[in-house]
Amino acid sequence: MTLLDALRSAVGDAHVLTDADLRASYETDWTGRFSGTALAVVRPASTAEVAAVVRACAAAGQALVVQGGNTGLVGGSVPAGGEVVLSLTRLTSLGAVDVPAAQVTVDAGATLASVQEHARAAGLDFGVDLAARESATVGGLTATNAGGIRVLRYGSMRAQVMGAEAVLADGSVVSRLGGLAKDNTGYDLVSLLCGSEGTLGVITRLRLRLVPRLRSRAVALLALPDTAAAVQILPELRERLPDLSAAELFLAPGLALVRSYAGLPAPFPVAHPAYLVLECAGRADPTDALVEAVAEVDGLLDATVATDAAGQRALWAYREQHTEAISAAGVPVKLDVSVPVGRLPELVERLPAVIEDACAGARPVLFGHVNEGNLHVNVLDAGERAEDVSDAVLRLVADLGGSISSEHGVGRAKVPWLGLSRSGNEIAAMRAIKTALDPAGLLNPGVLLP
Numbered sequence: 341m342t343l344l345d346a347l348r349s350a351v352g353d354a355h356v357l358t359d360a361d362l363r364a365s366y367e368t369d370w371t372g373r374f375s376g377t378a379l380a381v382v383r384p385a386s387t388a389e390v391a392a393v394v395r396a397c398a399a400a401g402q403a404l405v406v407q408g409g410n411t412g413l414v415g416g417s418v419p420a421g422g423e424v425v426l427s428l429t430r431l432t433s434l435g436a437v438d439v440p441a442a443q444v445t446v447d448a449g450a451t452l453a454s455v456q457e458h459a460r461a462a463g464l465d466f467g468v469d470l471a472a473r474e475s476a477t478v479g480g481l482t483a484t485n486a487g488g489i490r491v492l493r494y495g496s497m498r499a500q501v502m503g504a505e506a507v508l509a510d511g512s513v514v515s516r517l518g519g520l521a522k523d524n525t526g527y528d529l530v531s532l533l534c535g536s537e538g539t540l541g542v543i544t545r546l547r548l549r550l551v552p553r554l555r556s557r558a559v560a561l562l563a564l565p566d567t568a569a570a571v572q573i574l575p576e577l578r579e580r581l582p583d584l585s586a587a588e589l590f591l592a593p594g595l596a597l598v599r600s601y602a603g604l605p606a607p608f609p610v611a612h613p614a615y616l617v618l619e620c621a622g623r624a625d626p627t628d629a630l631v632e633a634v635a636e637v638d639g640l641l642d643a644t645v646a647t648d649a650a651g652q653r654a655l656w657a658y659r660e661q662h663t664e665a666i667s668a669a670g671v672p673v674k675l676d677v678s679v680p681v682g683r684l685p686e687l688v689e690r691l692p693a694v695i696e697d698a699c700a701g702a703r704p705v706l707f708g709h710v711n712e713g714n715l716h717v718n719v720l721d722a723g724e725r726a727e728d729v730s731d732a733v734l735r736l737v738a739d740l741g742g743s744i745s746s747e748h749g750v751g752r753a754k755v756p757w758l759g760l761s762r763s764g765n766e767i768a769a770m771r772a773i774k775t776a777l778d779p780a781g782l783l784n785p786g787v788l789l790p
């Protein structure tokens with residue numbers, strides 16, 4: 341039997357896509373920067389089918405690329421050339437919400453939005469949220485240890501994952517879905533899968549922690565003189581607002597781009613250098629507390645608070661439309677970095693000159709999650725100098741004591757710079773883990789490790 345025959349017998353003829361037109365959307369990433377030809381796209385519908393596909397590939401020495409919603413931003417979900425793309429998007433079932441435990445078991449290919457909706461229908465909610473919610477899968481979120489806009493309150497994806505089931509590179513299945521809050525029985529394989537970017541196993545199911553559903557929300561948009569002001573006022577806002585769930589930064593050039601892309605009105609009568617979106621969510625209406633805190637914070641240039649859902653969506657749109665507006669303007673150099681929060685203003689201040697030095701005329705668009713010192717550095721018009729821009733930005737970040745990947749992962753995009761954030765001994769330890777679990781290097785070759 342050929343490999344393709346084995347794959348067809350594992351998942352059915354209709355779910356092995358070899359036709360170029362059918363493969364195309366699986367072969368290019370969301371940014372348009374990374375693409376490659378797949379031998380085939382295989383779409384299993386259960387853990388058993390995933391295991392059969394992985395076993396068939398292992399027997400043939402065939403490399404695989406694992407793919408969820410293909411919204412990743414570092415090129416880790418698409419083939420470099422010749423791999424089988426293993427798409428998880430048919431694994432979508434959602435188990436009954438376990439209300440006493442505030443947990444749910446779901447398939448890895450379920451979208452973030454579907455899990456959020458499912459949790460809300462049971463009076464609970466899911467702690468991670470981000471703009472790609474309609475397509476990003478919980479398997480992909482776990483594999484990248486995604487962050488998003490509520491890390492300030494609930495932590496990253498790793499903090500939501502209570503258990504996982506995964507198919508390892510030899511086709512064997514490991515399953516820890518019991519959801520025990522306390523379980524110290526050796527190495528934490530579930531946690532190891534968080535942030536493993538498809539290099540250690542194919543996640544097929546997840547046991548997820550749920551959080552209380554907080555129906556009352558208030559959103560504010562603050563105008564500020566600079567990033568330093570945002571960093572300076574945040575501790576006071578955190579102190580005064582126990583219901584604070586998000587604090588998102590963007591700057592004047594990003595706002596201008598978003599407004600022209602989405603046709604949005606100006607939020608204030610005049611433009612300002614920096615903006616901070618704040619969201620509070622609670623059981624009781626947090627509006628008064630937010631209005632009061634904003635009124636008493638020093639150094640604001642302007643502010644507006646939205647209490648109804650439409651107004652809140654309108655304020656969030658200025659921040660959430662950044663990624664799409666940037667992609668509509670060109671194929672950007674996309675870097676996602678973090679520095680100690682106190683050094684965020686210095687990073688924002690030094691970046692334009694560093695980028696200009698690396699590529700004259702390149703246009704930086706910066707925004708991020710201020711509480712975690714996390715800045716999304718997007719650079720348009722870098723053309724042939726993309727590598728130089730990446731190198732200059734990531735070296736500055738390392739000099740400031742930061743990380744070359746805050747929440748998107750390393751993927752293919754940042755492999756050459758892993759050594760700026762991880763020591764030689766750490767990389768050797770990671771490689772030893774990879775080799776132990778995937779000795780032939782069949783899962784996501786070229787992703788994460790040099």
Ligand SMILES: Cc1cc2nc3c(=O)[nH]c(=O)nc-3n(C[C@H](O)[C@H](O)[C@H](O)COP(=O)(O)OP(=O)(O)OC[C@H]3O[C@@H](n4cnc5c(N)ncnc54)[C@H](O)[C@@H]3O)c2cc1C
Nearest residue numbers: 408409410411412416477479480481483486487488538543
């Ligand atoms: C508009 C927009 C906004 C975004 N905002 C944020 C944000 O705020 N914060 C943030 O962290 N990210 C953000 N992202 C990035 C992206 O949404 C996340 O990285 C998400 O976790 C990827 O999920 P996915 O299902 O699309 O995974 P994919 O893109 O398909 O894959 C991402 C990586 O995970 C691996 N993988 C996928 N599924 C599995 C699985 N089941 N088992 C093992 N490995 C797997 C892939 O091989 C790849 O390495 C954003 C993206 C977009 C387009």
